[in-house]
Amino acid sequence: MTASEPLNEVRQKIARACKLAGRNPAGVTLVAISKTRTPEEIGPLVVAGQRVFGENRVQEVQAKWPEILRGGPEFELHLVGQLQSNKAAEAVALFDVIHSLDRPSLIDALARAQAASGKARRYFIQINIGDESQKGGCAIGDLPDLLARARAGQLNVSGLMAVPPAHTEAAPYFALLAKEARDCGLAELSMGMSGDFETAIMLGATHIRVGSALFGSRV
Numbered sequence: 056m057t058a059s060e061p062l063n064e065v066r067q068k069i070a071r072a073c074k075l076a077g078r079n080p081a082g083v084t085l086v087a088i089s090k091t092r093t094p095e096e097i098g099p100l101v102v103a104g105q106r107v108f109g110e111n112r113v114q115e116v117q118a119k120w121p122e123i124l125r126g127g128p129e130f131e132l133h134l135v136g137q138l139q140s141n142k143a144a145e146a147v148a149l150f151d152v153i154h155s156l157d158r159p160s161l162i163d164a165l166a167r168a169q170a171a172s173g174k175a176r177r178y179f180i181q182i183n184i185g186d187e188s189q190k191g192g193c194a195i196g197d198l199p200d201l202l203a204r205a206r207a208g209q210l211n212v213s214g215l216m217a218v219p220p221a222h223t224e225a226a227p228y229f230a231l232l233a234k235e236a237r238d239c240g241l242a243e244l245s246m247g248m249s250g251d252f253e254t255a256i257m258l259g260a261t262h263i264r265v266g267s268a269l270f271g272s273r274v
């Protein structure tokens with residue numbers, strides 16, 4: 056099976072979910088999560104037209120992507136992992152969209168990095184939607200302050216991102232994230248992974264982050 060076969064399957068599932076939800080498929084961006092995958096694994100997706108990819112480590116992108124990006128300015132790279140403040144400048148240089156704003160110190164570091172680079176990026180605030188101690192993301196109650204701080208720093212926050220608790224029904228968490236985004240007037244929702252992206256689409260996801268359904272399970 057070539058890698059574009061899973062891509063076709065995922066595209067069909069997105070189309071079906073959009074139809075059921077009465078949504079335009081153009082409103083759902085498939086972010087292919089290529090962390091840990093080699094250029095050889097990523098290549099067939101590129102051939103099949105996929106241009107939006109997500110990674111979770113700055114170093115990995117620096118090592119891996121120059122090869123893939125050669126001559127391809129139309130690629131869009133998303134950072135979906137936790138980010139250390141001391142990597143803010145590298146992150147702003149590498150990524151078009153950063154999904155993991157979750158604390159004041161990181162927002163300040165990104166604001167400085169963006170101002171210095173002159174590159175305006177797009178951002179999601181990550182919410183720790185299941186209130187889990189081991190997970191990244193801010194508490195729901197911190198959202199208004201973080202949003203204000205990001206805007207004061209000229210960071211263009213377009214939406215909210217979350218990873219619901221594992222091994223539970225994701226729908227209530229997706230619905231809660233959608234409500235929080237509505238309440239603060241944010242249009243975009245980064246939610247839904249390989250196991251639940253159709254549910255996420257039903258509940259308003261604009262960005263789904265899909266890895267193993269495209270590349271196979273990570274070992």
Ligand SMILES: *Cc1c(COP(=O)(O)O)cnc(C)c1O
Nearest residue numbers: 088135248249264265266267268
């Ligand atoms: C790895 C990862 C994904 C993709 O997960 P799959 O279950 O492989 O689709 C999505 N979002 C984040 C934040 C991730 O780290």
